Amino acid sequence: MITVDRLRVCFGAATALDRVTASVARGEWLGLIGPNGAGKTTLLRAVARLIRFDGRIAIGDQATRGLTRRQLARLVAYVPQQPLLPPEMTVSDYVLLGRTAHIGYLRVETSADRRICAGLLDRLAMSAMAGRPLRTLSGGELQRMVLARALAQEAPVLLLDEPTSALDLGRRVDALELVDELRRERSLTVLSAAHDLTLAGQFADRLLLLDKGEVAASGSPPSILRDDVLSAHFGGGVHVLRTAEGELAVISRRRARPAD
Amino acid sequence: MTAAAPGKAASSATTSGAQETAASDPPTPSAERRPAGRIRPGRAIAIATAALAVAMIVGVTIGPAGISIGSVVDSLAVRLPWHPAVSVPGIDVAIIWQLRLPRVVLAALVGAMLAGCGAAYQGVFRNPLADPYLLGVAAGAGLGATIVIVTRASSQLLPPAAFAGGLGAVVLTYLLGVGAGRDGQARRFGGGTASILLAGIAVAALLTAAQTYLQQQHSQTLQTVYEWLLGGLSTASWSDVTLIIPYVMVCAVALLAHRRLLDVLRVGETEANTLGVNVARLRLVVVIAATLGCAAAVAVSGLIGFVGIIVPHAVRLTAGASYRIVLPVSMIGGAAFLVLADVAARTVQSPAEVPLGVITAAVGAPFFLFVLRSRRARQDLM
Numbered sequence: 001m002i003t004v005d006r007l008r009v010c011f012g013a014a015t016a017l018d019r020v021t022a023s024v025a026r027g028e029w030l031g032l033i034g035p036n037g038a039g040k041t042t043l044l045r046a047v048a049r050l051i052r053f054d055g056r057i058a059i060g061d062q063a064t065r066g067l068t069r070r071q072l073a074r075l076v077a078y079v080p081q082q083p084l085l086p087p088e089m090t091v092s093d094y095v096l097l098g099r100t101a102h103i104g105y106l107r108v109e110t111s112a113d114r115r116i117c118a119g120l121l122d123r124l125a126m127s128a129m130a131g132r133p134l135r136t137l138s139g140g141e142l143q144r145m146v147l148a149r150a151l152a153q154e155a156p157v158l159l160l161d162e163p164t165s166a167l168d169l170g171r172r173v174d175a176l177e178l179v180d181e182l183r184r185e186r187s188l189t190v191l192s193a194a195h196d197l198t199l200a201g202q203f204a205d206r207l208l209l210l211d212k213g214e215v216a217a218s219g220s221p222p223s224i225l226r227d228d229v230l231s232a233h234f235g236g237g238v239h240v241l242r243t244a245e246g247e248l249a250v251i252s253r254r255r256a257r258p259a260d
Numbered sequence: 261m262t263a264a265a266p267g268k269a270a271s272s273a274t275t276s277g278a279q280e281t282a283a284s285d286p287p288t289p290s291a292e293r294r295p296a297g298r299i300r301p302g303r304a305i306a307i308a309t310a311a312l313a314v315a316m317i318v319g320v321t322i323g324p325a326g327i328s329i330g331s332v333v334d335s336l337a338v339r340l341p342w343h344p345a346v347s348v349p350g351i352d353v354a355i356i357w358q359l360r361l362p363r364v365v366l367a368a369l370v371g372a373m374l375a376g377c378g379a380a381y382q383g384v385f386r387n388p389l390a391d392p393y394l395l396g397v398a399a400g401a402g403l404g405a406t407i408v409i410v411t412r413a414s415s416q417l418l419p420p421a422a423f424a425g426g427l428g429a430v431v432l433t434y435l436l437g438v439g440a441g442r443d444g445q446a447r448r449f450g451g452g453t454a455s456i457l458l459a460g461i462a463v464a465a466l467l468t469a470a471q472t473y474l475q476q477q478h479s480q481t482l483q484t485v486y487e488w489l490l491g492g493l494s495t496a497s498w499s500d501v502t503l504i505i506p507y508v509m510v511c512a513v514a515l516l517a518h519r520r521l522l523d524v525l526r527v528g529e530t531e532a533n534t535l536g537v538n539v540a541r542l543r544l545v546v547v548i549a550a551t552l553g554c555a556a557a558v559a560v561s562g563l564i565g566f567v568g569i570i571v572p573h574a575v576r577l578t579a580g581a582s583y584r585i586v587l588p589v590s591m592i593g594g595a596a597f598l599v600l601a602d603v604a605a606r607t608v609q610s611p612a613e614v615p616l617g618v619i620t621a622a623v624g625a626p627f628f629l630f631v632l633r634s635r636r637a638r639q640d641l642m
Contacts, residue, residue: 073536084528101536
């Protein structure tokens, strides 16, 4: 569904991504992991065509380069790391913004658009707060609302940039479970960037490890979440534990100090 | 805060479009879903329209000639087709139709343009301090007008010269601003507003320098130039109205048509792009439309400050920040405000006139300070 071929992104003299080639199958969830500055967000922004790049990115068999903004927004929905939230806008107005690519230039929403958004708010258990201004919502509610806006685009590809970084641990799992349910319901293709390696391993079908702008490794979570692979890129303090249920948990260890 | 509305009603009052009137408000519990203290959108439009009607009646009625209200009504009526058989002095008819009415209509058009363009610039640059003169319209128009005045060309040329000067300045600003800036990434994707705003400041400074130089070199016309720069409508005529009305119509229709896209831009350039909006093109189209209207307004009225800032912010504070409300209500309210300000300008020191720009700034500056100190305004000026 997503094909990235020899992607290269430069910011002035600095190369942020180089020789990145990857593909994500329809309905698959690919988790981008890597240390700070590895290029995870840059890769997402390139797929959303928010930055200039060399190489080819295609959604299905459509190269993104030739598409208009509207066409691209019907294929790719993007949930940014820190969405800009107008404090006085209501939840339903905010979610309706997701319909922009389906509304004619200079036109306004139809009742069909409103129905779609009402259905999404219902699905995400947010109907009761449809009329509330954004400033009255909690972090978890805002996260679900931003997701609702992205889903309102009805795009087959969903890009998530650190979608849960503002949430507590319980809400993180809730949010990702919700994404996973929606992915199955709507056969969405998900590309997400994450710092939390444990969660990334639990939810993604495959992981792509980026380091210094290049693909360092890719494969199933058990093949990536290994002490030797991770410590080569995140430093020696990273350690993978296997729980009794067979789940992988990535923890960090403090450096050993000389005994007194 | 009021409680959230039950059920899954997705439509809210703020999204039902500018055409909505108070009468068509459905009996939904929209009051519950509206932030406390805000006027319902349809009602805001109705209130602004009523204010404009009252302002225009006051504007036509009040004047140094002391014509009674009955005589004003009769004078208005005799020019209408199938008018009732009334007899009014010809002088009254002339005063009403040739002096007061064109002046009131022109004030309304200029006020609507300044306030509407201010709101549009604030939206498209996502900057609460943006005003209609942001990109150099004022300086360019001032230079155009000064050239006509100092060369003692026909005063008929004054509005077209000011219009051309204002338009030329914005074109210059846009070319320089879009071309400048080292961040090619930001520019290409509609994020390069800072370089455009800075280019506007530079162009304005340059043209103002040229204008001031010309003005000082021709001290015999200093007074005329000065009066033009201060702004006013004392020479308003129907020819001014017909001169600007095409631009006013184009500008008003174009800005109102973009009201929803300006709302999308409230989540920022990047997110608007991902939602399917070509931000660079949106900005260009809105700037062109606003510049046409603003340059037309400046051409017939000179420089009238603060209308483009205080009116949109007053609307945001009372009726909400959605451009579906801010744009139409600013235009109607700006028209009402400037008609009343002009009444004050010609009555405070009657028969002498106070410059209109002095009146709007005298009201505008204190209000602006109030806006800056308002807590809610800090939260949501855009």
